[in-house]
Amino acid sequence: EIVLTQSPGTLSLSPGERATLSCRASQSVSSRYLAWYQQKPGQAPRLLIYGASNRATGIPDRFSGSGSGTDFTLTISRLEPEDFAVYFCQQYGSSSYSFGQGTKVDIK
Amino acid sequence: QVQLQQWGAGLLKPSETLSLSCAVYGGSFSGYYWSWIRQPPGKGLEWIGEINHSGSTNYNPSLKSRVTISVDTSKKQFYLRMSSVTAADTAVYHCARGNFLEKGSAFDMWGQGTMVTVSS
Numbered sequence: 001e002i003v004l005t006q007s008p009g010t011l012s013l014s015p016g017e018r019a020t021l022s023c024r025a026s027q028s029v030s031s032r033y034l035a036w037y038q039q040k041p042g043q044a045p046r047l048l049i050y051g052a053s054n055r056a057t058g059i060p061d062r063f064s065g066s067g068s069g070t071d072f073t074l075t076i077s078r079l080e081p082e083d084f085a086v087y088f089c090q091q092y093g094s095s096s097y098s099f100g101q102g103t104k105v106d107i108k
Numbered sequence: 109q110v111q112l113q114q115w116g117a118g119l120l121k122p123s124e125t126l127s128l129s130c131a132v133y134g135g136s137f138s139g140y141y142w143s144w145i146r147q148p149p150g151k152g153l154e155w156i157g158e159i160n161h162s163g164s165t166n167y168n169p170s171l172k173s174r175v176t177i178s179v180d181t182s183k184k185q186f187y188l189r190m191s192s193v194t195a196a197d198t199a200v201y202h203c204a205r206g207n208f209l210e211k212g213s214a215f216d217m218w219g220q221g222t223m224v225t226v227s228s
Contacts, residue, residue: 035212050216051214095166096166096169
């Protein structure tokens with residue numbers, strides 16, 4: 001099973017600042033099968049990025065994804081008030097999926 | 109506009125069987141994989157398993173012995189059964205669509221979630 005480790009656990013930033021979230025895999029992941037989600041309290045996760053770098057429908061261009069192999073990054077270029085949430089990475093491999101434990105982005 | 113609507117019992121006793129249903133509205137059912145994913149309170153996400161329209165399944169190895177996912181294509185519904193539940197199975201359970209064709213393995217549509225509590 002591929003384990004995804006996200007860092008940091010919590011990121012405290014102010015609106016307008018840049019957020020950089022990391023997702024590291026225990027073994028190589030195909031970029032095609034790496035996704036990022038945003039989750040707010042009481043809501044289902046929302047797909048942000050698929051295929052490591054492709055924005056999902058309706059996702060603002062301040063969200064971007066990058067990386068390959070075992071290291072992937074989600075960047076939010078300028079935080080808006082609605083971006084303060086928990087972010088998860090997810091991978092697919094060998095007919096199974098796993099998620100990272102999440103990074104909480106909160107207001108400083 | 110695709111929507112996933114889910115329902116099922118929210119309070120179970122230890123050793124009982126969890127049973128949830130998920131209906132797909134407004135879109136195609138075939139051509140996708142349909143998954144169940146759970147999230148214990150305050151914790152991360154755990155994939156439970158998936159099924160496609162023809163009934164082909166994949167399960168999380170850690171849950172496989174207790175989980176059955178089935179499908180009724182005529183109703184555009186799929187189902188989760190998990191036997192012998194314990195307090196560790198207390199979680200919000202989501203149904204979700206896996207979109208391999210367009211979005212790799214990403215889950216691009218989600219149900220609203222059902223809180224399932226296991227308590228004696």
